[in-house]
């Protein structure tokens with residue numbers, strides 16, 4: 001029986017209405033949180049983990065990510081979304097083989113764990129996604145993940161290898177779901193991932209909405225990231241992206257949309273009415289020149305908003321601390337010095353992020369009965385000292401190197417500043433080799 005007592009740290013349980021920070025212990029038993037704050041006498045028998053000088057909080061929920069793109073870091077610079085996809089990312093994805101998928105997923109998983117993420121909401125490419133699901137299962141992290149579904153090619157820009165019929169897309173998704181949904185003691189879940197409105201037919205959207213409802217799964221897609229995407233959606237389907245999705249499946253409370261930067265006022269209402277979660281990806285939106293999502297407005301409509309890094313070629317690091325800092329600062333660009341305060345931002349990174357992907361019953365706070373997904377952050381560094389307001393220190397001062405321990409289901413993924421199960425040098429060497437052969441397959445080398 002696994003039993004750990006985390007003691008001596010400053011607790012940020014992130015529970016609604018509870019004190020924001022306080023001294024206290026966390027007792028983990030059999031992968032779940034058994035006590036928070038005051039612990040019973042029997043907890044004194046547990047393995048002790050001293051967290052003096054550290055913050056103890058729920059693990060970060062990374063609500064939008066493409067592990068398959070980690071290997072493309074730095075390979076698609078200076079482009080806005082549609083040319084970024086068509087001239088670089090799609091040809092690179094089309095050239096993936098098993099070795100490059102594995103190298104990409106492992107590099108990405110390392111970066112996420114390093115940075116304190118305990119749950120990922122991941123979108124794959126159209127083929128070979130079983131490799132990524134295997135790597136997720138082996139890593140120890142919690143994740144929803146699914147192959148990208150692409151049964152529509154409106155302008156002939158999709159590489160042949162990424163195109164698929166509706167039947168093929170759905171049958172491959174069904175097979176992957178059969179193999180991996182619920183794998184690794186339930187840590188791995190299968191999410192349907194139509195790429196975006198311009199790459200998936202209304203029929204496919206309708207079918208995944210039905211399947212998600214039937215099998216208690218999630219749907220993960222992109223929406224309203226750039227004005228040109230919204231214009232193309234309007235041209236082909238007669239509506240902007242979210243309005244279009246609302247006609248072809250949105251409405252079950254099982255969808256999470258990445259970005260939502262360019263929304264019509266009535267589309268915000270649609271998101272709220274359909275209990276759709278939003279993944280806010282500030283560094284990606286800035287790097288591709290997409291714009292800035294109005295998170296403050298969405299939250300006023302009680303939409304659950306989480307934070308995501310998106311793929312490595314659009315940020316270029318899977319650093320959750322940078323996403324938190326940007327999310328907090330960006331609303332202040334118009335002269336509002338509050339923006340998203342540090343505490344609210346930390347809420348997005350944990351509790352609200354969990355709600356945005358439909359997992360708030362299981363993760364996102366340190367509460368009795370929830371999964372023991374915990375992150376311990378060392379605050380005794382120059383950039384986070386003093387730290388009387390711990391949320392401010394974490395959001396605006398801390399970096400991944402301060403994440404001391406990461407636990408999922410009470411098991412260590414990072415311990416004493418070391419990510420377990422990976423050799424960083426080997427990951428890098430293998431990644432470089434895999435990219436080299438991928439680039440020659442993609443005929444993009446040099």
Ligand SMILES: [Zn+2]
Pocket residue numbers: 064065066222258310311
């Ligand atoms: Zn994305």
